[in-house]
Amino acid sequence: MSASLIPGSAEPPASPLSAAPQQPQPTLTELFTAFAKISLSGFGGVLAWSRRMMVEERKWLTAEQFNETYALCSFLPGGNVLNFSVVFGARFGGVRGALVAVAGLMGPPLLLVLVIASIYARYGDLPPLRRALTGVAAAAAGLMIATVAKMAQPLFRNRAVIGPLIALATFVTIGIVQWPLPLALAVIVPVSIAAAMVRL
């Protein structure tokens, strides 16, 4: 039971996301502009920006509420920030709020990337541009390797074996042997969940 369920209280339990009276509530327009701003200021992942906007600038969420919502969103399928925009938008404006937040998040980069795509369609074969893009792809691969190195550190604590093994199995089946993703996950995720339950 959640601690917010006060026995005998006629009030509905305080949910982690329902705003306290002193917390400001966004309008639909504010939802749209907030997510558009988050989206356009974030390169290579928008987590840091969404935190800054939601918690520090607009104060729509406390730091704790933000962490809880974000933890939930990272377990849902799909992009974390997309899920976050849906959950957050729905909380303040139902279906319309969710749609507006997603439109704010995806609309501006969609338009921007279409402009980029049409430029690429015309000039993508120019050697300097090609080499520049190869450089960027190589750098992005390097960034992912650094992310993996940072994320993997906690796996090796307590001499745990199963976590690193699961990560390795995922890497080999998807990255080297190139199994279809649903097939690989259908094998690996149940094993990983079972192992996590055993260690509880």
Next chain:
Amino acid sequence: MNSGSGQGSLLTLAGFFGVLSLFAIGGGNSAVPEMHRFAVEVQHWLSDRQFADSFALAQLTPGPNLIIVTLIGYHVAGILGALVATLAMCGPPAVFAFFVGGASERFRGKTWHTVLSRALVPVTIGLIAASAAVIVATTGYNWMSLVITVGTALTAYFVRVHPLWMFVAAAVIGMSGLL
């Protein structure tokens, strides 16, 4: 641009990304190997180089990383393909998040949270590592791009630098003809 067989490729785009969206644990970048396998090797929608370029352009576009899907859709069927692919990649998880997000408060702080976190974090790590391997392979094992990859990895690991600066540096090195 390869217009494919009109509505047939739009349906294939919608079906593929719609299903993929529900398997993309940890966001757009962890689904890169599956996108490469299907778009390049199964459907031949793009060449290896076009795939690597689309990946790079998506990295250079602000916003969620899954915007690479829009570029793949654009390659297959123009603006309509871009919209169909993007909607297919965002729709199913959004519907899922809408319903689960509302119900989740009741499960807050429960053991499922710990179990899922322990179970899915290593999978996500493996997926991102696989994405890096696929991108390194598609850029063609050129020694200079390997130097950029290793250099960026070390810089990002040890120093706090905004990714955009590393992309700019890599683009300049690439353009200078060293690649």
